[in-house]
Amino acid sequence: MMNIKKTRRDVHGVLLLDKPQGMTSNDALQKVKRIFNAKKAGHTGALDPLATGMLPICFGEATKFSQYLLDSDKRYRVIAKLGERTDTSDADGQVICTKPVNVTQTQIDEALSHFRGDILQVPTMFSALKYQGKPLYEYARQGIVIEREARPISVYENQFIQYDFAKQELTLEIHCSKGTYIRTIIDDLGELLGCGAHVIYLRRLQVSNYPVDKMISLDELQNISEKEPLLMPVDSPLQASRKVVLSESQGKDILLGRTVTVESSVPVETLVRIYMEQQFIGAGSQILNKLSPKRLISIS
16 A cells, blocks of 8 residues: 655744653654644754753744744753762763762852853763764763863853752752753752752753743643644744834845845844834844845745
């Protein structure tokens, strides 16, 4: 019997998936793509299998702007187990060091102050950062350690939530810039406290300014018949950027790749979202009163 391949659909927008624990981000993406029967989809910043929470999935034209979500700020709730250090800095790894825990609230508060503001962080070997074309975690699994340079990150908020002295579990809420590894913060914090620590719970609460109440689980998604209304608009990855509205003639010039002159002026090069009258047409770069296209959507 001949297998008839199902025709995939054009779907455009952003789904705010509440990723379940124990699943890779790519597996979650593929499941959602099948549920929507979508031609094109991609996620915006992987979550570890251990982690849950907001994983924006871009469909169709929205994939053109996924980079802006990769570059956006994130907010996390994390629980750290003190007294044990693992090779992956989380509960999925092997315990490599165990130490007694004798910390006070004052010591915790003092240690946390070192992980706020603009700091330098050495990425974990168990990350997707590439070295000679391969992700670091592939080297780590072979026992190979690659020298990594410290990278600047910003921790806007590192809030103490609670410390369970009996379980030796520390709960924090962290609001940070792109490229921040929460596992590394916890590992470094444990070393500073002198007892070691690793992540046992991690939940991404928010990406950019996306509404938390729009997150949906895989189970919920599968049980809803009308799925399109769940999608955030194609322009939502650029929601933090300045809005510029063009006339129809200016919009047509932008769509042809031309630079146009606008009424407003900005002193430094600025990312903007561009509309031709009421229709979103893409992302642009503006400096002074000159606006040039960067990424444009297909206008039918």
